[in-house]
Amino acid sequence: MRVYIIGAGPGDPKLLTLRGAELIASCPVVLYTGSLVPKEVIARARADAKVMDSSGMTLEQIVEVIVAARDTDQDVARVHTGDPMIFGSTAEQMRRLMELGIGYEIIPGVSSFTAAAAALGRELTLPELSQTVILTRAEGRTSMPEGEKLEALAKHQATLALFLSITLLKDVVRDLTPSYGADCPVAVVHKASWPDQVIVTGTLADIADKVRAAKLNSTSMVLVGRVLTATEFANSKLYDPEFTHRFRKGEPAVKTQGEMRAD
């Protein structure tokens, strides 16, 4: 018996991995986070599978379902939204499984931050502009560890992907503006990859008003950084004809007559 911790992806059922789909279709017990996992993903379950929504359960109730499955030697598909290893509350479940000696395997999924970037058509890392993406959240009822407060992270001026923060946008703007500047681009993607996806773009100066006007207050990814609108950025080394790497030998640039004379 095993527990398969499966990433369901951000919403579009076609973004579920083949391995995840296979396991959901074969496990006799399917336990899914009903708040964000689409019905089509769960519809793959066997007709005789025990399918349960964990959104109203406590950790101990989830563990009870898994222990009951273990006692009858039934595999469990534990389905989480996006990628289960990012803001998934999966660590505490894995810790309990380890304590109980129950084996588990993790099947990654497409996270909402990459789905949001895809919806925007923007690469989150650009040469010389940002080579770092910080995945974080604003401080709400869950406090942030010292050193990870938004004002501190903002000092890096890296691209930011903020989970679980849509209702805290005013605080986000307050904390980021001193380092990023009020004109820094911000994009909010609500329900990335779902049929009712909504995109709101702006700057730190106006995003809070725009999001309020659009009435977005749940399931949204907030992306911040100059990469969101940049057009003047350097090409990467990867496709540079002069750059040698493991899969391609670079050719020295052909010099013009003028350049040769200057040498």
Ligand SMILES: C[S@@+](CC[C@H](N)C(=O)[O-])C[C@H]1O[C@@H](n2cnc3c(N)ncnc32)[C@H](O)[C@@H]1O
């Ligand atoms: C509990 S976290 C789960 C994150 C998930 N593990 C992932 O990798 O995307 C829930 C938060 O993820 C973000 N989120 C999840 N699905 C989303 C989607 N389809 N579009 C935008 N944001 C989403 C929102 O910030 C939401 O508040």
